[in-house]
Amino acid sequence: MTPILNGSNARPGPSGTRDVLPDEMRELRDMTRVMVDLLDDAGYGEVRTPTLEYERAMDGSELGPRAAYRLIDEHGDALVLRSDMTVPIVRVAVTRYEPNALPLRFSYLARAWRRVKPRSGEAREILQLGAELIGSEPADAAVELLELCGEALSSAGLADWQIGLGDGRILGELLASSGVSADDAEVLLEAVRDQDLVTVDSLAQRIAIPQAATIARTRINGVDLEEFDPVGLGINPASPAWSDLTAVVRALSPEFRARVVLDLGLAPKIDYYDGLVFEAYDPAIGRALGGGGSYDALLRAFGSSASGFGFALDTELVHAAVAGEERGEGS
Amino acid sequence: MTPILNGSNARPGPSGTRDVLPDEMRELRDMTRVMVDLLDDAGYGEVRTPTLEYERAMDGSELGPRAAYRLIDEHGDALVLRSDMTVPIVRVAVTRYEPNALPLRFSYLARAWRRVKPRSGEAREILQLGAELIGSEPADAAVELLELCGEALSSAGLADWQIGLGDGRILGELLASSGVSADDAEVLLEAVRDQDLVTVDSLAQRIAIPQAATIARTRINGVDLEEFDPVGLGINPASPAWSDLTAVVRALSPEFRARVVLDLGLAPKIDYYDGLVFEAYDPAIGRALGGGGSYDALLRAFGSSASGFGFALDTELVHAAVAGEERGEGS
Numbered sequence: 001m002t003p004i005l006n007g008s009n010a011r012p013g014p015s016g017t018r019d020v021l022p023d024e025m026r027e028l029r030d031m032t033r034v035m036v037d038l039l040d041d042a043g044y045g046e047v048r049t050p051t052l053e054y055e056r057a058m059d060g061s062e063l064g065p066r067a068a069y070r071l072i073d074e075h076g077d078a079l080v081l082r083s084d085m086t087v088p089i090v091r092v093a094v095t096r097y098e099p100n101a102l103p104l105r106f107s108y109l110a111r112a113w114r115r116v117k118p119r120s121g122e123a124r125e126i127l128q129l130g131a132e133l134i135g136s137e138p139a140d141a142a143v144e145l146l147e148l149c150g151e152a153l154s155s156a157g158l159a160d161w162q163i164g165l166g167d168g169r170i171l172g173e174l175l176a177s178s179g180v181s182a183d184d185a186e187v188l189l190e191a192v193r194d195q196d197l198v199t200v201d202s203l204a205q206r207i208a209i210p211q212a213a214t215i216a217r218t219r220i221n222g223v224d225l226e227e228f229d230p231v232g233l234g235i236n237p238a239s240p241a242w243s244d245l246t247a248v249v250r251a252l253s254p255e256f257r258a259r260v261v262l263d264l265g266l267a268p269k270i271d272y273y274d275g276l277v278f279e280a281y282d283p284a285i286g287r288a289l290g291g292g293g294s295y296d297a298l299l300r301a302f303g304s305s306a307s308g309f310g311f312a313l314d315t316e317l318v319h320a321a322v323a324g325e326e327r328g329e330g331s
Numbered sequence: 332m333t334p335i336l337n338g339s340n341a342r343p344g345p346s347g348t349r350d351v352l353p354d355e356m357r358e359l360r361d362m363t364r365v366m367v368d369l370l371d372d373a374g375y376g377e378v379r380t381p382t383l384e385y386e387r388a389m390d391g392s393e394l395g396p397r398a399a400y401r402l403i404d405e406h407g408d409a410l411v412l413r414s415d416m417t418v419p420i421v422r423v424a425v426t427r428y429e430p431n432a433l434p435l436r437f438s439y440l441a442r443a444w445r446r447v448k449p450r451s452g453e454a455r456e457i458l459q460l461g462a463e464l465i466g467s468e469p470a471d472a473a474v475e476l477l478e479l480c481g482e483a484l485s486s487a488g489l490a491d492w493q494i495g496l497g498d499g500r501i502l503g504e505l506l507a508s509s510g511v512s513a514d515d516a517e518v519l520l521e522a523v524r525d526q527d528l529v530t531v532d533s534l535a536q537r538i539a540i541p542q543a544a545t546i547a548r549t550r551i552n553g554v555d556l557e558e559f560d561p562v563g564l565g566i567n568p569a570s571p572a573w574s575d576l577t578a579v580v581r582a583l584s585p586e587f588r589a590r591v592v593l594d595l596g597l598a599p600k601i602d603y604y605d606g607l608v609f610e611a612y613d614p615a616i617g618r619a620l621g622g623g624g625s626y627d628a629l630l631r632a633f634g635s636s637a638s639g640f641g642f643a644l645d646t647e648l649v650h651a652a653v654a655g656e657e658r659g660e661g662s
Binding site for chain 2: 013014015017018023026028029033040045046047049051052053054069070073075079081096111113115116125
């Protein structure tokens with residue numbers, strides 16, 4: 001009897017999802033195991049949280065990415081498929097640990113679900129690898145996690161990764177000190193976040209703050225920081241954003257600093273990032289492999305005054321970048 | 332400033348879900364890695380499928396466990412959180428492989444979501460480890476997967492696991508050959524599946540088939556099979572169910588056979604199991620750690636005439652059994 005594997009009764013999965021077959025799965029598994037072990041060895045113990053959370057339990061997290069998938073369970077409770085692991089980990093930290101346990105270091109390899117635009121090629125399900133450091137001195141935490149993120153990328157087999165580093169407050173402080181209206185500032189910051197430079201330019205011209213358009217485009221190699229003059233861009237060198245950013249860059253190892261670009265137009269994609277923010281790139285892939293930043297505001301929303309800093313990498317994008325580098329792309 | 336980790340704004344997760352903290356997570360991770368590697372080394376390549384599937388794409392699977400969580404995505408499509416991995420793997424087999432690729436061997440370490448009864452202690456999310464063999468000779472497939480399941484349990488660190496082996500058709504054949512009405516047969520088989528022996532006894536008496544109640548209670552050690560007389564229970568030794576079951580037991584290794592109990596009252600918990608069915612137990616845990624069986628009917632629903640056999644283990648229950656054995660429970 002010949003089997004008829006014609007698939008007549010089967011359809012492919014929803015857009016933004018895919019099947020991973022054994023050969024690719026073996027590579028992905030080997031790669032993520034190395035990365036998980038690296039984080040664990042660095043003291044970032046892996047945690048697992050439910051994929052389904054009460055919608056109301058995420059109330060402290062209106063700062064997090066909006067949940068894409070909401071459902072009602074058999075008891076009539078509204079549940080969401082988590083869109084992010086930082087919020088659940090903050091929930092774990094504040095509910096399962098005593099204050100004297102700080103600082104807390106956690107890692108995860110976990111799925112998150114996001115809303116996708118049709119035909120965007122975006123993934124509905126992301127398998128994220130990440131780390132969170134809660135309750136450490138902010139600049140120390142930033143340096144530790146930036147370097148850990150770099151080590152994770154190297155351990156995955158990536159050679160050419162780079163880090164874009166910014167702080168959403170820099171432009172905000174300039175606009176506030178220039179007396180720009182709150183409405184104009186909001187539109188401008190949103191345009192910067194979306195890298196909509198046409199809107200940035202026209203608005204910067206209308207409100208007569210041309211430096212805003214320059215800042216949105218300014219990228220400084222980490223090794224060139226000492227020669228850079230912020231005053232020419234209207235940035236107060238004594239402002240918290242500028243001094244935090246430069247202190248972190250100066251504390252990074254020379255090898256890491258050589259991979260860092262200060263991107264003054266880099267704005268946080270998630271609302272809980274309230275200070276330093278960064279993204280990881282590789283020339284073989286045309287989008288960020290992941291990123292991170294500081295999220296003290298999220299801890300405050302959960303009733304804690306501790307500082308938080310974390311990052312997350314999209315493991316499938318990292319794997320695609322490794323494959324791209326092997327094919328010589330981007331070099 | 333003292334951090335206030337008082338959890339005032341945080342609530343625990345939904346019932347049937349939990350957080351796994353680093354110490355336990357490290358044990359679970361080490362255990363599942365060993366098991367995944369065992370399956371991979373045995374030729375069962377790991378696959379990953381989306382957690383969200385179109386509800387309509389699961390149409391061929393009305394035989395599978397009913398999806399507990401249904402949601403509508405941003406395009407208005409009905410999606411479900413998968414309740415099972417066997418159905419998606421059959422979908423992968425029939426849509427991604429040619430007939431000449433048979434037999435196909437797949438494994439997975441994947442979450443499935445089930446509906447839970449309040450206060451039952453059941454898990455909404457199960458992290459299952461499993462294997463599927465599609466397109467092999469049925470008895471060979473059964474022997475291979477039973478022994479692989481045993482090896483997986485041993486590799487996890489379990490010493491005292493046992494296998495209950497049955498075939499839902501045995502009782503069905505007896506009832507059909509005795510001229511019992513379809514309604515009575517259905518009620519009786521459902522009572523056997525639920526191990527509702529009060530209903531089994533009263534119904535067996537009313538329809539005057541006392542052997543049905545005896546069969547529902549009959550357990551034969553694998554090593555004692557040769558001394559057992561099926562005819563006394565009204566079982567036709569030449570029937571497909573009895574000859575399949577005994578052929579598989581005789582083909583098992585002596586070491587494995589010593590752990591097998593033929594449980595003639597074991598009935599399939601999932602509708603796609605249409606022949607041999609088994610469950611894995613450990614004396615340290617009062618419920619099945621997982622199970623499996625043959626599912627040719629599921630392949631037929633997807634348009635294939637190939638045979639299928641698979642198993643799935645609940646990794647958290649296996650881990651709890653290992654911990655229970657270490658504490659000396661059940662021995």
